[in-house]
Amino acid sequence: MVFNFRVFKKQSPNGKLTMYLGKRDFVDHISGVEPIDGVLKIDNEYQDRQIFGQVVCSFRYGREEDEVMGLNFQKDLYLASEKIYPPPEKSTNTKLQDRLIKKLGENCYPFTFTLPPSAPASVTLQPGQEDEGQPCGVNYYVKIFVGDSETDRSHKRGTVTMAIRKVQYAPSKQGRQPCTVVRKDFMLSPGELELEVTLDKQLYHHGEQIVVNICVRNNSNKVVKKIKAMVQQGVDVVLFQNGQYRTSVASMETQEGCPIQPGSSLQKVVYLLPLLSSNKERRGIALDGHLKKQETNLASTTLLASPEERDAFGIIVSYAVKVKLYLGALGGELAAELPFILMHPKPDGRAKFIHADSQADVELFRQDTVDQEVDEDKFE
CATH class of the missing domain: 2.60.40.840 (Immunoglobulin-like)
Incomplete structure (x- = not known):
């Protein structure tokens, strides 16, 4: 044989x-x-x-x-x-x-x-x-x-x-398409600022671009001066009570379409690509476990059957897209977050x-x- x-x-x-x-x-x-x-x-x-x-x-x-x-x-x-x-x-x-x-x-x-x-x-x-x-x-x-x-x-x-x-x-099926809407009103000012963020899907594979759809509706009397979008990696070292931290692994900042004046709106699509090659110098970023002399990548999302089943000696990794609107020193900012899954395909x-x-x-x-x-x- x-x-x-x-x-x-x-x-x-x-x-x-x-x-x-x-x-x-x-x-x-x-x-x-x-x-x-x-x-x-x-x-x-x-x-x-x-x-x-x-x-x-x-x-x-x-x-x-x-x-x-x-x-x-x-x-x-x-x-x-x-x-x-x-x-x-x-x-x-x-x-x-x-x-x-x-x-x-x-x-x-x-x-x-x-x-x-x-x-x-x-x-x-x-x-x-x-x-x-x-x-x-x-x-x-x-x-x-x-x-x-x-x-x-x-x-x-x-x-x-x-x-x-x-x-x-990665699971074989996509989950529900991530979408969120956040609003902010201002003391002593009428109206509110609305930010809607949508991803094209919930599950991404390593090396795949993340498509972020941004819609801003400015019904306030404030001015949006710039927009920043980023992918944040969340690391939870379960052993420590304060062992959670976040690191930006991909980001972009733009003033295109800005300033967004009162009564105006803006629809924009931005693309983010989280890669280890762009974060070689960043200490503490979570990577997939690797064998000697093998290339690795950013750590995959940790999937749990339930949050209570976290092992005390484990490291839980998660990802989210965060979009920020900057309104200047007096106006502050408005932020929205959408979690997603980043893994290798089977x-x-x-x-x-x-x-x-x-x-x-x-x-x-x-x-x-x-x-x-x-x-x-x-x-x-």
Whole structure:
């Protein structure tokens, strides 16, 4: 039988343990997360040892260079753990595991981990140019080690780890078209100023222009001098009570059509394009979790089943378009906001929340990029 798919391989420093994974991105479907399935190949010298596997969520919430006097700004959460060897008496292998075991031969043992649905998404906060060490954010890795128990301290030479990501993809259906109307009246002045903002849709993919329709109706005696529109990224570091902040990741300012005199109106369309390339120097911007030496992008919107299910060690990302009308020093300003979703589309042919059960499903394990610290094997 000839089959063609790509796997990721990582070996412990002493060469006694070798981990194989079919992919490194595992999709969160809100109701559940794709299982992490792989195979461990053990050297003959380790046949009398116990081997354990774990999935670790590493949450760094402070700069590494500030860790002095015993301070530690990193929490490691063990979200899944099991004994891989000696193997359990009964186990059901996935198609990928069966094919790897057949190809690799003896001393191969399958493992499967299941993450809780509320596990936080992989997110990295962009460090400043002067920052050193590991950036803040949420990262995942699979760890397999030799020990006497799951809580035993692992030794580096007998441990193999591989970074993975927990990702979400955009829903298949668009939501309701975002639209809002805000008004402002003025003390001692008759009439009001009205601002209507509409987006052409609710869901955008990374790299897609956002079309903002602006309608201003000036029924007051004030003058609108300029208009500013921006895309704001909201970051909520759940661990901290005051851990919410916003950053503008795309903006434009115009005086075209201004001043808008009393009794006048203006309809205008502006285009905004939020991209990481325009925000390379901005410290603290949330990025999608990424593997070493791979390009990344602005973080995707975090989708939650309900607001109460926020994990305490997670980072929640949201986006909104904000439009401001400037009326001068005495008139103040009028602002309107519209939230929207920014995500990657679901890749073509990606399996649903199931194990691969057919030859066609095995093709889903193809990967376009590989972490440089991982050896890549292609079986044929």
